[in-house]
Amino acid sequence: MEIGIDASRAFQPQSTGIGVYATEVISRLLPEPPAPLRLYINHKSPPVAVPQLASGSEWRCLPLPRGWTKFRLRWELQRRPPQLLWIPAYRLPPGRLPRSVVTVHGVEHRFAPGAYPERQAQAVESFLIDTVRRAARLITPSETTKADLVHLYQANPDRITVIPHGIAAGLHPVRADGGSGPGQLGAAAPYFLVVGAHHPRKNVPFLIDQFSRAFPAENSSEVRLVVTNAADPVREALLAQAARLGLGDRVRILEHVSGERLAALYSGAVAACVPSLYEGFGLPALEAMACGTPVLANGVGGVQEVAQGAALLVEPEDAEGWVEGLQRLFRETDLRQHLSTLGLSRAGRYSWDKSAEAHRQLLARELELTQGTSPLA
Numbered sequence: 001m002e003i004g005i006d007a008s009r010a011f012q013p014q015s016t017g018i019g020v021y022a023t024e025v026i027s028r029l030l031p032e033p034p035a036p037l038r039l040y041i042n043h044k045s046p047p048v049a050v051p052q053l054a055s056g057s058e059w060r061c062l063p064l065p066r067g068w069t070k071f072r073l074r075w076e077l078q079r080r081p082p083q084l085l086w087i088p089a090y091r092l093p094p095g096r097l098p099r100s101v102v103t104v105h106g107v108e109h110r111f112a113p114g115a116y117p118e119r120q121a122q123a124v125e126s127f128l129i130d131t132v133r134r135a136a137r138l139i140t141p142s143e144t145t146k147a148d149l150v151h152l153y154q155a156n157p158d159r160i161t162v163i164p165h166g167i168a169a170g171l172h173p174v175r176a177d178g179g180s181g182p183g184q185l186g187a188a189a190p191y192f193l194v195v196g197a198h199h200p201r202k203n204v205p206f207l208i209d210q211f212s213r214a215f216p217a218e219n220s221s222e223v224r225l226v227v228t229n230a231a232d233p234v235r236e237a238l239l240a241q242a243a244r245l246g247l248g249d250r251v252r253i254l255e256h257v258s259g260e261r262l263a264a265l266y267s268g269a270v271a272a273c274v275p276s277l278y279e280g281f282g283l284p285a286l287e288a289m290a291c292g293t294p295v296l297a298n299g300v301g302g303v304q305e306v307a308q309g310a311a312l313l314v315e316p317e318d319a320e321g322w323v324e325g326l327q328r329l330f331r332e333t334d335l336r337q338h339l340s341t342l343g344l345s346r347a348g349r350y351s352w353d354k355s356a357e358a359h360r361q362l363l364a365r366e367l368e369l370t371q372g373t374s375p376l377a
Helices: 018-029 068-079 118-134 143-153 204-214 234-244 259-268 283-290 301-307 319-331 333-347 352-368
Strands: 003-006 037-041 058-061 084-087 099-103 137-140 160-162 191-194 224-227 251-253 271-274 295-298 312-314
Touching: 003 068, 018 352, 084 352, 099 352, 118 143, 137 143, 137 352, 143 160, 143 301, 191 204, 191 259, 204 224, 204 234, 204 319, 234 251, 259 283, 271 283, 271 319, 283 295, 283 301, 283 333, 295 301, 295 319, 301 312, 312 319, 319 333
Parallel strands: 003 037, 003 084, 037 058, 084 099, 099 137, 137 160, 191 224, 191 271, 224 251, 271 295, 295 312
Antiparallel strands: none
C-alpha cells in the first residue's frame, strides 16, 4: 500500500508560505514514512539536497508546462493510483481519485475579496468547494481556518484535523553581525521589516503609506522599512510608491531571503509588520516571534490566533492605529522587550517536527481506513 503526495510545491529554491509547509513536512516524512511514498513533481528529475527516500518510496517526475494538476497528475493517478493521496495545497485533480487528504491553508479570498481579481476568486472558490465535497479528510493549520470551512462551506468538523505549522530550525534570535547580518543585505538599523509573498492581500502598499505618515522625512530620516521577497514588477511599483511619498532610500526592497540571513533580518528589526487583510495562519508572525522580534499586525484570522496576546494588534485598515503602533514600537523599548519575551514563549509551542509527526500519524490512520478496498473504489 502506497501513499501518493503532490510534492509539486515542495523543495523550490525560493519557497514561501505553502512551499515552506510542504517542504518542511515532506522532508521529515521521507526517511520514515507511514508507508512507501510516491512523490509527484512537475520536473524532469527529482530535487537535489533532500533526505534519502525510504525503501519502496519513489519520485514520479511528471513534467508539464501548464495544467499539471488538471491533466498530468490526474492521468498518473488514474493510471497507477496509490491507496491514499495527500494534497498539501488545496486543489484536488478532477475525476475519480483514491481516498484523499487535502490541506486547506485559508479562505482569504472570502475575507479580502478586493485583493482577488474576479476570475481568480471564482476559480479559488470553485476548487475549494470541490475539495470540501470530495476529500475524505481536511487538514487546516489553525482553528480559525477550520471554523471558516465549517461556517462558510458547511464542512463537517469531524472531517477536519487542525495541525499547526512550525518554525524552521534556523529561525531563532541571532546577533546582527557577521557576513549574514542585515547590514550585508543593505538593511541598516533601525528598520521595520515585512516578510512574505507579494499577493495584494498582503497589503504592503498600505503599510508603506502608514510608515511615511509615522516617520516623515523631515523628522525621522534614519528609520527604514525593509521589504523582502519582492521581484519585478512588484519591486518597481513599491519603489515608485516610496518615491512619491518622499521616502527615497528609506524603503529597502530585497528579493527572497531565507535561512540564517532571514533570522538575522528578523533579529535586527525594530519590529516585524504583518499588514495582511486576512491569513489562515500567519507564518511570518510566528517566525518573527521565534526570533524574539516584536510583531505589529492586523488582528484578524490566523494571525490573531497565533499571536494570542504576544503581538501588538491593530484593526484592519485602521490607518491611525498603524501609525500609532509603528511610533510606539519605535519609541518604547519596554514595549518591544515585553512583546519579545511573550513572542519567544508563544513560538516555543510550535515546531515542524511536531507538525510532521502529526501528519505522519494522520496519514497512517487514513491509510488503515482503505484496507480491503480498491484505490479507486
